[in-house]
Amino acid sequence: xxxxxxxxxxxxxxxxxxxxxxxxxxxxxxxxxxxxxxxxxxxxxxxxxxxxxxxxxxxxxxxxxxxxxxxxxxxxxxxxxxxxxxxxxxxxxxxxxxxxxxxxxxxxxxxxxxxxxxxxxxxxxxxxxxxxxxxxxxxxxxxxxxxxxxxxxxxxxxxxxxxxxxxxxxxxxxxxxxxxxxxxxxxxxxxxxxxxxxxxxxxxxxxxxxxxxxxxxxxxxxxxxxxxxxxxxxxxxxxxxxxxxxxxxxxxxxxxxxxxxxxxxxxxxxxxxxxxxxxxxxxxxxxxxxxxxxxxxxxxxxxxxxxxxxxxxxxxxxxxxxxxxxxxxxxxxxxxxxxxxxxxxxxxxxxxxxxxxxxxxxxxxxxxxxxxxxxxxxxxxxxxxxxxxxxxxx
Numbered sequence: 001x002x003x004x005x006x007x008x009x010x011x012x013x014x015x016x017x018x019x020x021x022x023x024x025x026x027x028x029x030x031x032x033x034x035x036x037x038x039x040x041x042x043x044x045x046x047x048x049x050x051x052x053x054x055x056x057x058x059x060x061x062x063x064x065x066x067x068x069x070x071x072x073x074x075x076x077x078x079x080x081x082x083x084x085x086x087x088x089x090x091x092x093x094x095x096x097x098x099x100x101x102x103x104x105x106x107x108x109x110x111x112x113x114x115x116x117x118x119x120x121x122x123x124x125x126x127x128x129x130x131x132x133x134x135x136x137x138x139x140x141x142x143x144x145x146x147x148x149x150x151x152x153x154x155x156x157x158x159x160x161x162x163x164x165x166x167x168x169x170x171x172x173x174x175x176x177x178x179x180x181x182x183x184x185x186x187x188x189x190x191x192x193x194x195x196x197x198x199x200x201x202x203x204x205x206x207x208x209x210x211x212x213x214x215x216x217x218x219x220x221x222x223x224x225x226x227x228x229x230x231x232x233x234x235x236x237x238x239x240x241x242x243x244x245x246x247x248x249x250x251x252x253x254x255x256x257x258x259x260x261x262x263x264x265x266x267x268x269x270x271x272x273x274x275x276x277x278x279x280x281x282x283x284x285x286x287x288x289x290x291x292x293x294x295x296x297x298x299x300x301x302x303x304x305x306x307x308x309x310x311x312x313x314x315x316x317x318x319x320x321x322x323x324x325x326x327x328x329x330x331x332x333x334x335x336x337x338x339x340x341x342x343x344x345x346x347x348x349x350x351x352x353x354x355x356x357x358x359x360x361x362x363x364x365x366x367x368x369x370x371x372x373x374x375x376x377x378x379x380x381x382x383x384x385x386x387x388x389x390x391x392x393x394x
Contacts, residue, residue, distance in 0.1 A: 003063045004176040006217065006225060007158045009041040009135070013048075013063035014221075015056035018172045023083075027194050028288045031187060032172030035083055036221045038162060039064070040155060042132025045073040047101075049153060049162050050221055051087035060087055061094070071095060074122070074130070076137070077102040078164035079150045080109035084221050089114055101130065103141060106149035129156075140209065142166060144202035146195055152210070159216040165195065166206070167232045169223030178224040181231060187223060188232060192239050193291035197325045200240045207236060244298040244328055246394050247276040248384060251290055251318040252303035253283055258337040258368045259305045265374050266301070266335060269381035275388065282314040290318060294327035298393045299384055300357075302348055306338035310347045319351045326354050331387050333380060334362035337369065360384065 004012040014037040021029050035052035037060055046069065052060045072095040077085055088110070092098055099122045100110065107121045124130065126141040140152040145166040153162040169187035178184040196203060210233075218226040218233070226232050248270055254260035267277045278293045294300070300322060304315035311319070322329075332355065334348050345362050360383050365373040388394040 003066050006038075006176065006219070007160065010155065010158055010160065011039040011041075011067060012176050012219075012225065013037050013039050013060060013067065014050075015052045015059035016172050016174070017053070017056060020172075023170065027170075028286050029170050030286065030288070031170065033170040033222055034172055036219065036223075036225075038219060039067060039069065040132060040135055040137070041067075042135040044131070044133030046071060047074040047076055047132060047137065048072050048091065048098075049076045050078055050084045050164065051075070051091060053083040054086040057087045057090055061090070072098040073132075074099055074101040076153055077106055077110060078152065078162070078221065079147055080106050080113055081147060081165075082113065084164065085110060085114060089116060092116065092120055103139070103149060103151050105143075106151070109149055142206045142209075144199045145206055146199065154213055159214050160219055161210065161213060161215045161217070161229070162219045162221075164221045166203075166220065167218055167226070167236065168220030171223045173224055175224055178226050178228075178231070184224060185231075185235060188235060189239070189295060190288050190292050191222070192236065193295050193325065194288055197239075197291070197295065197327060200326065200328070203236065203240050207233065207240070239295050242328055244330055244393055245276070245296045246274075246388055247278060247293070247297040248299045248301055249290070249293045249297045250277065250279045250301050250303055251282055251285070251315065251322075252279060253281065253305070253312045253314050254303075255305045255307075255312070258365070259303050259335070262335050262337065262363070262365065262369050262373070262377060263303050265369070266303075266377045266381060269378045270384070273381055273385045274394075275381070275385060280318075282312075282318055287318070287321060291321065291325060294322060294325060294329070297327070297329060298388055298391075299331040299333070300329050301333045301335060301380075301384075304334070304336040304344060304348070306336065306342040306344050309342035309344075311336070311344045316347070316351065319348055323352050323354045329355055329357050330391060330393070331360055331384065332357040333360040333384075335364070335377065335380070337365050337367065339367065358387070360387065
């Protein structure tokens with residue numbers, strides 16, 4: 001990423017990772033990502049906000065050289081995860097007078113993760129300010145927007161809120177600013193679904209907290225910078241609200257066609273009842289797409305054949321994911337088939353312990369579905385329609 005001036009003496013100096021396709025060895029990255037780092041050059045002191053993943057260390061150092069940075073006073077660490085903090089040791093080696101400025105919890109995590117000496121830290125309190133001369137930084141603690149030690153920095157004079165992972169997106173783009181709003185919205189929603197959704201309650205509080213700030217620019221640590229802060233803030237308000245949509249998400253897999261027949265008949269029954277259906281074949285699905293669908297849906301119906309005596313392993317994984325992400329689903333059910341017996345329903349229910357959902361009676365059939373089994377699926381569709389209408393979702 002080239003050096004970009006965002007406002008006078010405020011620069012984007014991070015790195016774009018065009019080729020990365022997996023994050024934490026878990027999360028698909030169809031559009032790559034970026035590791036955003038920022039320089040604020042005050043009249044008296046210079047601050048570097050976050051660093052980059054160690055694999056992109058050379059890009060950050062090259063950008064600092066382009067800016068002719070001879071000294072750094074503060075390395076502000078919002079979050080200890082290595083894609084933001086991993087190059088701090090190298091920065092401290094090259095700029096030995098620099099101090100890592102962070103909160104006490106992040107300090108302890110950085111010592112554990114990166115083995116940074118304790119004497120290299122300055123800790124700040126919530127709402128504390130630090131002057132760079134003509135620019136003032138205010139620190140806002142934001143625990144549990146992903147990790148417990150996260151904080152934001154608000155640059156008062158320029159009205160920029162640096163939010164670390166919060167409000168970000170995994171999107172590699174040469175545009176420093178969010179100009180393609182359709183693409184950015186999709187990437188930000190995927191990012192929210194995969195990373196932020198489990199912390200929906202905390203995020204609500206932090207959205208309320210920043211409401212009083214005058215914000216002209218939101219600068220996250222992944223993805224482009226927002227020149228229209230309301231664009232991303234309003235999107236988050238919608239995603240973290242308790243409102244759900246008239247949608248049924250159906251993660252499914254079928255080994256010999258029985259479950260697929262059930263899913264196809266059930267989908268048609270829902271569509272005839274004017275319910276939006278979002279099916280995900282787990283043998284082919286990008287799991288991030290499933291996570292995105294769970295952000296808004298009212299109902300999940302998990303469809304699986306019986307393998308030995310339980311659900312298919314891919315279904316177990318998808319169910320575990322839904323439970324871990326804690327979406328605002330209202331209803332859940334299970335459909336599927338078996339050959340000689342098993343405890344598929346019990347196993348699936350046992351995984352969904354985090355979801356505050358009403359379980360609608362499942363439809364489980366022996367062998368290939370017959371006419372009476374298909375009628376049972378239609379009754380399940382009727383029951384979902386009834387529940388959506390009763391809860392004013394329809």
